[in-house]
Amino acid sequence: MSDIAYYPDTPGNDETPCNPDILEEHNRIKKEFAADLIESVPNPCFILNKNRQIVFYNEALAEAVGEKRKDRILGRRPGELLRCCNSRTDLCGDSVACVQCGALRAIQTAMTGKKSEEECTLLANKDGKVKGYTFRVNASPIKITKKQYFIIHLTDLSDIKHKEMMERFFLHDLLNAVNGITNTGTLIKIDATKKEQKELASMIIDRAQYMANEINAHRLFISAEARQLELHNEPVEVSGLIESICAFYNNSLLAKDKNISITSNVDELKLITDKRILHRIIENLVKNAFEASPENGVVKVQAFERDNKALFKVTNQGAIPMTVAHQIFRKSFSTKGTGRGLGTYSVKLFTENYLRGKVWFDSSNEDGTNFYVELPLSPAGEELAANPCPRNRGT
Incomplete structure (x- = not known):
């Protein structure tokens, strides 16, 4: 946002001093409102009156739009200040295109007395050059000196979305x-x-x-x-899925470099779940087990039914130090160097956020390390087929 600047030829953005009424509102809010509070917000933040005009703002907004003169900020509507292309011909919020504006929706919701969060994509124009931005807009009603105002926070998501x-x-x-x-x-x-x-x-x-x-x-x-993953549940025969994973890693460089073998002990177990996600969960645990195993070690994969749930257990002969154990499921934490650490985090993410299960582990020098994944045999309202499902040879 640092390259956004004041746009003088936008309707309502003339270079005359700001309206005396707006300046009076600004001074009253500055006197009654905790100015240091809004300045403590690192993102652009401003207060609108009932006409959606800016009457107070923090330094972060001034820096974001590249404008230090308050007479060129106060009284403007957000789109005019940020130089939205739709504000070139109409006041901010008055054009036909503004109906789709997430920022306007957030502000309108705040005007009903409710907090709101919306995503806003904005096409700005600077020196004849167009640039797209994406903001997360948080809007909340707030009363100052017994008058109704609306406080707005902007978070620039442009780089993340790109x-x-x-x-x-x-x-x-x-x-x-x-x-x-x-x-x-x-x-x-x-x-x-x-x-x-x-x-x-x-x-x-x-x-x-x-x-x-x-x-x-x-x-x-x-x-x-991104919380965009859609579940595709289907009958899964566990033995076929684990068999394919074991076969893959038996022939992998991870196994050959350290002469590691893999064994499996799987009951006749079937469940309804998303096969892609279950495959990734077990695969990540097996991969981590190989990487943590000593030379000539053995990785063991087990699956069985317990208390009307499917329980998966992946074992390796290495032990996890106490200094590491409490950080295992943290994102980006890894004992294998930088740029790693998504394996166990993704297992927890997939298991608990999507498959309605649980994941945990135990570790000791005597028994090695065991990771457990517990899943329901079927999602609520879905029943397993009476006939065995076809053998699954992978995803």
Whole structure:
């Protein structure tokens, strides 16, 4: 927001001194209201009167719009000050396009006596150049000297939204490229006449599929973090799902580098859940178990029914120090260096926020480390099919 400046040719934004009535309101509020309180707010914050005109503001707003002269801030409506393109021909809030404005909706809700939070996308114009912004707008009614006003907080989400959009586009394009590699490797393998060529093509396919798996896992995590992940429940046979994960990691570099083996002990267990999410939960626990295992260690995966719930248990022979144990599920915490630490956090996020389950662990030098995930056998109102569901060989 630092490059937004006052826009003098906007309707209502002439360069004459501000209205004496507005200045009087400003001075009265400054006298009666705790000015230090609004200044303590790090984000742009301002107070509107019933006409949606700014009558008080903090320094953060002045810095954001690049304007120090209060006569060019007081009396303006928010869109006029922020140089919204719709305020070039109409007063802020009066154009047809303003009906869709999140900031206007938030302010109008506050005018009914309720607090409100909305997201506002704004197209600004500076020196003939257009730039888009996204704000989170918080609006609340407030009484000062027995008169009704409305206090507004702005949080600039532009960089966050831009990053999210670019990340989605990047992952989408990257996945398309990886799928292209898989398809090419498959064609090479079909046409190969020599054993060495077939083995090389198989390696290409395996690595491309691994990359695709990681990309899809990251996309799922991003959606979950943004609270945009939609559940797709279906019958899942647990033995097939765990079998596919174990087979994958038995052939992975994690296993070969440390000569780690993986075993599973799974009862005939079926549940209704989102197979993609359950796969990521168990996969993350198994991956963490491999990374935490000593050389020549064993990772064990178990699944069984207990108290009408599905219980998953992933064990490795390493122990978690007490200094680390209380930080295990924290986001971005990792003992493996910077840029890590989403594994156990994502397990907790997926399990407790989406699958209505619980996750916990115990660890000791004698028994190693055990991670547990407990899930309902079916969401409320859904019943398991009487016939066994088909074996699941992965996602």
